[in-house]
Amino acid sequence: NAGVMQNPRHLVRRRGQEARLRCSPMKGHSHVYWYRQLPEEGLKFMVYLQKENIIDESGMPKERFSAEFPKEGPSILRIQQVVRGDSAAYFCASSYSGANVLTFGAGSRLTVL
């Protein structure tokens, strides 16, 4: 059981570029969550997805950010036209249907120069 796999672990982008972060949930998990952790802050909920559906995106900025969880393949968090304030650790978590305990991945650390 490989757990929740995130890649890349580290990503460096220049301002204005696009960042794509990928998350493969644990085997058997169909629910995916994305959280952002800014320096010296707690994890903040961004978006909750099930296969092919966004269930709750109340924590995601309205512009430049999007997320998907296609029928096949990993979940993708996409940040367009990155700015320095997007520099953070982005954690993905997954759960199986009905479960409340989330299993987290190791995170993707985005640095915007």
Add this chain to the structure above:
Amino acid sequence: EDKVVQSPLSLVVHEGDTVTLNCSYEVTNFRSLLWYKQEKKAPTFLFMLTSSGIEKKSGRLSSILDKKELFSILNITATQTGDSAIYLCAGLNTGTASKLTFGTGTRLQVTL
């Protein structure tokens, strides 16, 4: 807006000491309180507490929830250097999404 506050922000203890970490919460339609341990990688699940007054234990770690006073504590006895980590507390509501509201964490350092 839901809020979770942890204290202390950081703590340095000697190996063998006992520590108590605090977590207070204001979560609309509260369901459960979760504790996670975050080292350099993924936060790892420790406890989920749903009922008041029932202590959960795992080895040297234990935790309890008080739903009347809206707080939880995490105790670690006979601390070891491997306990050094950030301990995260999170509130879970009863909404359609398993959306956790996290505190900023308590950074624990255990020295020899």
